[in-house]
Amino acid sequence: MxxxxxxxxxxxxxxxxxxxxxxxxxxxxxxxxxxxxxxxxxxxxxxxxxxxxxxxxxxxxxxxxxxxxxxxxxxxxxxxxxxxxxxxxxxxxxxxxxxxxxxxxxxxxxxxxxxxxxxxxxxxxxxxxxxxxxxxxxxxxxxxxxxxxxxxxxxxxxxxxxxxxxxxxxxxxxxxxxxxxxxxxxxxxxxxxxxxxxxxxxxxxxxxxxxxxxxxxxxNHRDLDKTLEEFNGVLEDASRSGGNILIPAFAVGRTQDMIYHLGRLQREGRLPRHRVFIDSPMAIRVSEVYAKHQDLFNHDDPNFRAFMEGGWDNWLPGLTYTVLPEESMALNRITEGAIVVAGSGMCSGGRILHHLKHNLWRNKTQVVITGYQARGGLGRLLVDGATSVRIFGEDIAVKARIHTLGGFSxxxxxxxxxxxxxxxxxxxxxxxxxxxxxxxxxxxxxxxxxxxxxxxxxxxxxxxxxx
Ligand SMILES: [Zn+2]
Ligand SMILES: [Zn+2]
Structure with a gap:
């Protein structure tokens, strides 16, 4: 038995x-x-x-x-x-x-x-x-x-x-x-x-x-088109108010999805005023593995061919990967117009913590939560409306707007x-x-x-x- x-x-x-x-x-x-x-x-x-x-x-x-x-x-x-x-x-x-x-x-x-x-x-x-x-x-x-x-x-x-x-x-x-x-x-x-x-x-x-x-x-999740509209709304808000957008993301899966979505929006002329930074040394290597296994992708997606043919960088021109810690720290000096995608996806560690520490207290910042957040973690506290959080032993006021977009799940x-x-x-x-x-x-x-x-x-x- x-x-x-x-x-x-x-x-x-x-x-x-x-x-x-x-x-x-x-x-x-x-x-x-x-x-x-x-x-x-x-x-x-x-x-x-x-x-x-x-x-x-x-x-x-x-x-x-x-x-x-x-x-x-x-x-x-x-x-x-x-x-x-x-x-x-x-x-x-x-x-x-x-x-x-x-x-x-x-x-x-x-x-x-x-x-x-x-x-x-x-x-x-x-x-x-x-x-x-x-x-x-x-x-x-x-x-x-x-x-x-x-x-x-x-x-x-x-x-x-x-x-x-x-x-x-x-x-x-x-x-x-x-x-x-x-x-x-x-x-x-x-x-x-x-x-x-x-x-x-x-x-x-x-x-x-x-x-x-x-x-x-x-x-149930919202469907993808509605989610993309909602995401676009966040981008427009950020364009008007001038703040940065932080997107906590797993280096595997979510980061590649976000490059894909951002590339689509840029092709539709909806990303005029933002620069996208993938702040993850891991994400580049993961994207290479994704490219190696193209046969496993959803070939029915109408944008798929354009996406794969030019590679990630052509899909989203102006995309910057920041690898070195100094490059990552330099992002903290940008106060507007940046979209920073960084791990960890649940804000439990990694570079996103530094970006949250430097941006959460600004009321122009937008944080876009796109994935599941484990109970008790920092990401979940933000989703649940915490007004102050502790990062690296420091109390940080949460003035940023927190958006949860379940349709990207x-x-x-x-x-x-x-x-x-x-x-x-x-x-x-x-x-x-x-x-x-x-x-x-x-x-x-x-x-x-x-x-x-x-x-x-x-x-x-x-x-x-x-x-
Ligand atoms: Zn999983
Ligand atoms: Zn799992």
Whole structure:
């Protein structure tokens, strides 16, 4: 008999992690970082207690976002040496993600240790370093979409496109125990059907057990055209008032989407007075990986050809990538006419913090929130209307206007989740809601119950089921 244990992203969005046990083997599905309040007082870099790195036989990652993949270097530091499977594009993205994470950790711990030294305290070791990252990268195996693979005795796998970011996958896992074979489908993060660059999520394959993400289980997004109009309104406002526009964005996915949207607006003559800065050394490398995997894009988009033919720079002339820290700091001296796209997407770290510190207190600044913000994080405080926030130990007044544009989301909204999951009306899977805040999960559960007479379970962290 096979067992599935919910170790993370259970009644929370981040920290995606599930343990699948079958035929005496252990497969770790996802190894994600907890972010924002999901850390619940624990160290963010801590594996779930049930994960013993030496006892895991294989790891599978659905996509490159750190809330799904970020603890792999820690797993490796603690002794994991077996293969890690992901799609080919994810395997190309992870080196960029992990090397950046290790370098952020190094500077963070250097700063902390300087403080500790001054206080006469012992120095702390970062949870992982660049050598752990290189060891982890050496374990990666890319599997193309659609290819059926045997991973371990009794456990097979196939990835299909989830349409969320480049390389993102819906994961199909076949479990051939002594009893009847069972099939587990994990939705991964499901894309928004309105996303311009990615294809729509692949149709749901047949499943006995379905794990469905529920980030936006309680709401629908505005459609993309309305969102673009709203975005255009923000740009016009900023043109009139003269302030800067800050867009916190993940370097993977959201940044490329924003370049695409801004390029479209510029081609339509709607970006006359702004200069766009992508303030992220990572984003350039990520954009190169995107260009390498053009075949995975949504070729139906009417602007696609023009977009890909000239490359990112021709699509949005005047686009400036700022790589060096000095270039980034120089942006803080610009008081109007700049659109700055910088990470992290949830304002939990990275260069966006400096820009927020230098601009939030100005009433001409506009902040455009385009993605999910974890509860307890700085981005969420801004969305919820905080009038003052603490950045680098300093209280900063929030005079800027904060706009939340849900239509740019890389996640499916409620209707999209429901229509994706209810494709098979006949022999229905056991349904488990994951990767969502509890309110979103309850709303989604209600909808499945009321409209489809389908009872969805909401597992708690640590819950285990027989598959
Ligand atoms: Zn994601
Ligand atoms: Zn996620």
């Amino acid at each position: 096979a067992t599935l244990t919910f170790l993370g992203a259970a009644q929370q969005v981040t920290g995606s992690c599930y343990l699948v046990e079958c035929c005496g083997r252990k497969l770790l599905l996802e190894c994600g970082l907890r972010q924002g309040e999901d850390q619940r007082g624990r160290d963010e870099y801590q594996l779930p207690a049930q994960v013993q790195p030496h006892a895991i036989d294989a790891v599978v990652l659905s996509h490159a976002h750190l809330d799904h993949s970020g603890l792999l270097p820690l797993l490796v530091r603690q002794g994991y040496r077996n293969p890690v499977y992901a799609t080919e594009a994810t395997v190309d993205l992870l080196p960029i993600m992990y090397r950046d994470a290790a370098s952020l950790l190094r500077s963070d711990y250097e700063r902390r240790n300087r403080r500790r030294q001054r206080a006469g305290k012992e120095e702390l070791e970062p949870p992982f370093d660049s050598s752990d990252v290189e060891h982890a990268l050496a374990l990666l195996h890319g599997i193309p979409y659609g290819q059926h693979r045997n991973l371990l005795p009794g456990i097979d796998l196939r990835f299909v496109d989830a349409g969320h970011i480049l390389g993102s996958a819906i994961v199909e896992i076949w479990l051939h125990g002594e009893a009847q074979p069972r099939k587990l489908v994990f939705s991964g993060d499901l894309g928004n059907n309105c996303a311009p660059l990615m294809k729509d999520p692949a149709v749901l394959p047949e499943a006995d057990v379905l794990l469905l993400e529920s980030t936006y289980g309680d709401r 890389a996640h499916a909204g409620q209707d999209q989740l429901v229509s994706w999951a209810t494709r098979h009306q006949g022999n229905r899977a056991k349904l488990f809601l994951v990767h969502g805040e509890i309110e979103a999960m309850l709303a989604l559960q209600d909808r499945f119950r009321n409209e489809h007479r389908w009872e969805a379970q909401i597992p708690a962290p640590g819950d285990a089921i027989s598959v």
